[in-house]
Amino acid sequence: MKYSIGDHVLTKKKHVCGSNEWEVMRMGIDIKLKCVSCGREIMMFKADLDKKIKTVLEATIKTS
Numbered sequence: 001m002k003y004s005i006g007d008h009v010l011t012k013k014k015h016v017c018g019s020n021e022w023e024v025m026r027m028g029i030d031i032k033l034k035c036v037s038c039g040r041e042i043m044m045f046k047a048d049l050d051k052k053i054k055t056v057l058e059a060t061i062k063t064s
Contacts, residue, residue, distance in 0.1 A: 001050050001053055001056060002056070003024055003053075003056045004024065004027065004059070005024055005025065005026065005027055005059075006023070006024065006059035007023070007024045007056055007057065007058055007059050008021055008022065008023050008024075008036065008056075008057040008059070009021070009022050009023075009024065009033070009049075009053050009054075009055070009056050009057070010022075010053070010054045010055045010056075010057065011052050011053060011054060012052055012053075012054050013052070015035050015037070015038070015040070017035060017037045017038040017040070018037065019035055019036055019037030019038070020054075021035075021036040021037070021057075022034065022035055022036065023036055025041065029045070029046075030043045030044060030045050030046070031043070031044060031045070031046055031049055033049075
């Protein structure tokens with residue numbers, strides 16, 4: 001799947017807090033994700049994340 005920093009991804013299973021929406025914080029060999037609901041940050045490999053993603057919600061660019 002294609003995703004970049006700032007994108008929100010929906011996972012197949014919910015987090016313990018009840019949300020399944022995560023924000024991509026960092027990209028590399030592993031990816032840093034932040035739960036949108038509770039703020040918990042986790043790291044996982046790209047291959048593992050690709051298996052767990054349902055959809056990718058692209059980040060909206062704010063112009064001010």
